[in-house]
Amino acid sequence: MKAAVLAEELRGNDYPGRGIVIGRSEDGRYAVTAYFIMGRSENSRNRIFVTDGEGIRTQAFDPSKMKDPSLIIYAPVRVLGTKTIVTNGDQTDTIYDGMDHQMTFEQSLRSREFEPDSPNFTPRISGVMHIEGGKYNFALSIVKCGDGNPESCNRFTFAYENPQNGAGRFIHTYTGNGNPLPSFEGEPKLVGIKGPIDGFTGLIWDSLNADNKVSLFTRFIEIRTGKYESRIVNKNV
Numbered sequence: 001m002k003a004a005v006l007a008e009e010l011r012g013n014d015y016p017g018r019g020i021v022i023g024r025s026e027d028g029r030y031a032v033t034a035y036f037i038m039g040r041s042e043n044s045r046n047r048i049f050v051t052d053g054e055g056i057r058t059q060a061f062d063p064s065k066m067k068d069p070s071l072i073i074y075a076p077v078r079v080l081g082t083k084t085i086v087t088n089g090d091q092t093d094t095i096y097d098g099m100d101h102q103m104t105f106e107q108s109l110r111s112r113e114f115e116p117d118s119p120n121f122t123p124r125i126s127g128v129m130h131i132e133g134g135k136y137n138f139a140l141s142i143v144k145c146g147d148g149n150p151e152s153c154n155r156f157t158f159a160y161e162n163p164q165n166g167a168g169r170f171i172h173t174y175t176g177n178g179n180p181l182p183s184f185e186g187e188p189k190l191v192g193i194k195g196p197i198d199g200f201t202g203l204i205w206d207s208l209n210a211d212n213k214v215s216l217f218t219r220f221i222e223i224r225t226g227k228y229e230s231r232i233v234n235k236n237v
Helices: 006-011 091-100 105-111 197-207
Strands: 019-024 030-038 047-052 055-060 077-080 083-087 124-132 135-146 149-161 167-172 189-192 213-222 228-234
Touching (some): 006 189, 006 197, 019 124, 030 083, 030 124, 030 197, 083 091, 091 105, 105 149, 197 228
Antiparallel strands (some): 083 124, 167 189
């Protein structure tokens, strides 16, 4: 399968919603991830990413304008030992707690469904990166409404062992703008991973729709040592 160009994927969709990229750097040294959020409403756009321990959390940029924090304030990234968890909601905590009690990534998500934001029923997208002993693998999941029927929940998990250099997988909540918003479908897209962390971060941020983008987080983790570098970019500064 030929890898898609990540910048083209982003520029071709003015509202992918929230998105996760996980893969490996071109030189093979680093496990790579990115997480971005977008927003159409004032409440969704009134956010920034801030560092929280080894991970990050969302925070209101202007607390006086915050209306409903239930689906927009959460910790998208947490670290559990050799595992880095990346999600688009508070299921980050569900996965963290489950895996901390010897459950698998997939088992941890069994207690969760898609977001209760009718009529969109936004999918919950999640990823986990496991780096240990110089080896690296990752998995991605999507929990989504079954063909618009809120009584039905569809669960898909995709696991990638020893990912190839310069390639990643990209999953996002929506296939495009609309009302209701159409959910992502199929396997996470194979995309190229280009450049060092600053180039990678700039490529994603510059390719997201200027009106709708809100915040971006990226991290490069050295597979041999587990040491990492991170970047945060916020539209609200």
